[in-house]
Amino acid sequence: MLPIKTIITVIEDKFPLANACLWDFTGWQIKGKITINKILVCLDITNIVLDQALAADIELIICHHPLVFASDINHPTISPWKKKLYQKIKNNDINVYTLHTNFDKDDKGMNVLMAQDLNLENINFLGQEKLAVVGNLNQALSVSTIIKNVKNYFKIEYLQLIGNQHQIIRNVALSGGAGGDAITILPNNVQLFITGEMKWHHIIEAQDCGINVLLVGHYMEQKFVDFIYDFLNQTFNGQLEVIKYKHQQPLTII
Numbered sequence: 001m002l003p004i005k006t007i008i009t010v011i012e013d014k015f016p017l018a019n020a021c022l023w024d025f026t027g028w029q030i031k032g033k034i035t036i037n038k039i040l041v042c043l044d045i046t047n048i049v050l051d052q053a054l055a056a057d058i059e060l061i062i063c064h065h066p067l068v069f070a071s072d073i074n075h076p077t078i079s080p081w082k083k084k085l086y087q088k089i090k091n092n093d094i095n096v097y098t099l100h101t102n103f104d105k106d107d108k109g110m111n112v113l114m115a116q117d118l119n120l121e122n123i124n125f126l127g128q129e130k131l132a133v134v135g136n137l138n139q140a141l142s143v144s145t146i147i148k149n150v151k152n153y154f155k156i157e158y159l160q161l162i163g164n165q166h167q168i169i170r171n172v173a174l175s176g177g178a179g180g181d182a183i184t185i186l187p188n189n190v191q192l193f194i195t196g197e198m199k200w201h202h203i204i205e206a207q208d209c210g211i212n213v214l215l216v217g218h219y220m221e222q223k224f225v226d227f228i229y230d231f232l233n234q235t236f237n238g239q240l241e242v243i244k245y246k247h248q249q250p251l252t253i254i
C-alpha cells in the first residue's frame, strides 16, 4: 500500500512531464483514491479495460494514450462514448495517469527500448521533436529477415510493407505508433523505417524516395504495458500489486 503521491513522484522523476510534446495531455487525467494497493497498466482505456479494473479492485490505471485530449471533458471534440467512460471512472473513484510522449521520447523510453530489443546499435534520436530513433544492425539483414524478427517481437501475424523485401539493410529508423511525420526527416543512409501506421501522403512519399517501410500496426505499442509493468515492479518491489492488461488486436484481416 502506498500514497498515490509517492507513486506519481517516482514516475515523474523518471519520465518528466516537461519532456512531453506541447500538444500532448500526458500526466494526470482523473484523480481518485489517495491510497493505492493495485495498479493496472494498459495501452488505452475502454469499457472492457475499466470493467476488468473494477473487478480487480484497482485504484490506479496507468495508460499510454490519454483518455481525453483536452483540458476539459466537456470540450466539443470529446465524443459521448468518452464522456460516459470518464464519468464511470469518476463514479468509481479510480485514478487515471498517462505516460505518453514523455515516455516515447525518453532516453530509456519506448522508442529506445524497442530499438534495443530489435538489436539496433548506436541509437540516436531524430529531429528536435525526437519523433523517431535511428540505429544500425551489427550484421546486415534482408528486409524479409527483419520482417520475421519484427513479427516475432511484436507478436503479430501480419504487417504492411512499402518497398522491396529482398533489399539488404544496415541502417534502421523506428517510431512507435503513428510515426509518419518522421519520413520527412530521415537521414539518407536509413534504408528501413519501422512504425505503426502512416497516412497516405507519407506512404507515397516513402515509396517515391525509395525508403522501405514496415507498418506494424499501432498495436505495437502494447510493448508499453510490458515496459511499465517491469519498471513498476522493479521500483515498488512488493509494495504494490501490478496487473497487465492484454489488449486484443482490434483489426481482423479478411
Ligand SMILES: [Zn+2]
Pocket (backbone or CB within 6 Å): 065, 176, 177, 178, 218, 221
Ligand atoms: Zn500511440
